[in-house]
Amino acid sequence: MKHLLVRPQFVSHFSCIGGECEDSCCYGWNIHIDKQSYKKTLAHSELKELAKTALKKVKKSDGVWAQAVLGDNGACGFLDANNLCQIHAKAGESLLSDTCKTYPRMAHMRGGDRYESLSLSCPEAARHILFKDDAFRLERLTINHHRSFKATPLWAQKAYDYSIQLLLKPEQPLEHGLTAIGILMKTADKVAAGELDSSALDNMFQQLLTLSDNGQLKQHFDGFNQDTDIHQMHAFTSIQLWLNTNKVRRGRSRFEQINQAICALADDKQNISMASINQAWKESALPALLGHPQLFSRYLCYYLYHMQFPQVDALSPSEAFRVMLLDLFMLRCYLAVIAASKQGLSEHDIIMCFQVYHTNRQHKANYSQYVTEILAQAKFDELAAILTLLSKAN
Numbered sequence: 049m050k051h052l053l054v055r056p057q058f059v060s061h062f063s064c065i066g067g068e069c070e071d072s073c074c075y076g077w078n079i080h081i082d083k084q085s086y087k088k089t090l091a092h093s094e095l096k097e098l099a100k101t102a103l104k105k106v107k108k109s110d111g112v113w114a115q116a117v118l119g120d121n122g123a124c125g126f127l128d129a130n131n132l133c134q135i136h137a138k139a140g141e142s143l144l145s146d147t148c149k150t151y152p153r154m155a156h157m158r159g160g161d162r163y164e165s166l167s168l169s170c171p172e173a174a175r176h177i178l179f180k181d182d183a184f185r186l187e188r189l190t191i192n193h194h195r196s197f198k199a200t201p202l203w204a205q206k207a208y209d210y211s212i213q214l215l216l217k218p219e220q221p222l223e224h225g226l227t228a229i230g231i232l233m234k235t236a237d238k239v240a241a242g243e244l245d246s247s248a249l250d251n252m253f254q255q256l257l258t259l260s261d262n263g264q265l266k267q268h269f270d271g272f273n274q275d276t277d278i279h280q281m282h283a284f285t286s287i288q289l290w291l292n293t294n295k296v297r298r299g300r301s302r303f304e305q306i307n308q309a310i311c312a313l314a315d316d317k318q319n320i321s322m323a324s325i326n327q328a329w330k331e332s333a334l335p336a337l338l339g340h341p342q343l344f345s346r347y348l349c350y351y352l353y354h355m356q357f358p359q360v361d362a363l364s365p366s367e368a369f370r371v372m373l374l375d376l377f378m379l380r381c382y383l384a385v386i387a388a389s390k391q392g393l394s395e396h397d398i399i400m401c402f403q404v405y406h407t408n409r410q411h412k413a414n415y416s417q418y419v420t421e422i423l424a425q426a427k428f429d430e431l432a433a434i435l436t437l438l439s440k441a442n
């Protein structure tokens with residue numbers, strides 16, 4: 049049966065930079081080795097001796113047959129002194145385990161169609177997604193397979209398509225596009241629950257375009273602009289503390305740079321306030337980001353595509369929207385504190401903030417459920433409240 053394969057240019061142009069990588073994926077996490085790769089590595093004349101100490105059999109499943117043994121510095125035992133993989137060097141890509149062969153490449157299936165992407169936990173992937181020209185140009189190919197997949201509900205397809213259009217509407221500030229998406233998701237909640245027909249999304253989308261054109265979206269957004277520093281601080285510290293528990297070894301020193309930059313904003317009594325983070329955002333981060341006006345719209349474009357928004361985990365459309373805004377808010381805080389500590393932001397710093405946050409986020413089980421609970425505790429469970437996370441963003 050014919051299906052579609054969608055591949056953004058950030059995927060087709062990606063290639064691992066190996067020893068040049070600032071946070072190699074060959075460090076500090078459980079690299080699983082499938083049964084076939086394990087056996088072939090042990091049978092390889094130039095690798096078998098090393099494999100006896102660099103691999104540990106765990107036999108959890110055919111896909112998780114062994115695990116790479118990490119050295120004291122967290123490095124995979126197959127790395128040489130130049131940080132190059134000896135399996136790749138001596139036996140070629142074909143002998144790499146499935147994990148090593150595919151990371152950071154990922155794909156989502158929707159109704160039999162394949163959507164390819166990259167994980168932002170790879171710094172080079174982040175560089176392509178956030179900075180490279182034409183990263184979001186899509187290649188559409190035809191593929192054949194006979195596997196069956198659940199059809200994507202019409203409401204989800206519409207909610208996704210309209211969200212992308214609202215986000216990218218020309219001449220519209222990002223926060224107004226996000227306000228429109230938040231309103232659209234309230235309708236999507238009702239359509240997903242069967243309370244409204246999917247045509248309600250078409251009607252709401254048209255209304256939102258009109259509201260954007262006549263300036264009422266701006267009025268909506270400005271009306272949400274309340275002072276919520278205490279609640280913002282509660283959300284930020286709760287998430288940051290949680291990310292600090294059972295940290296993954298990979299990228300720990302980069303994560304510590306963020307922690308130290310947060311602590312550097314503390315006052316004489318060692319208190320860190322949202323006012324100081326917001327001040328760092330305005331005085332240090334915003335001027336440094338003037339040269340990257342597309343940064344957040346690129347990130348959100350990637351986010352909607354990569355997460356298959358709004359069908360994220362088991363969340364309702366409005367919950368998925370709130371988690372997206374929280375992710376954006378956390379990244380804004382990271383950029384603010386790093387900009388304050390370094391008196392500016394290089395491309396390298398920006399990549400670090402996005403990559404470190406997403407590496408830690410992806411290693412936390414049930415992240416979206418936890419965040420949804422935190423947002424409810426911090427009183428960010430309504431659209432008017434969650435949009436205030438953006439209120440000090442400009």
Ligand code: SF4
Binds near residue numbers: 069073
């Ligand atoms: S994190 Fe990305 S660029 Fe770095 S070593 Fe892994 S795949 Fe290569």
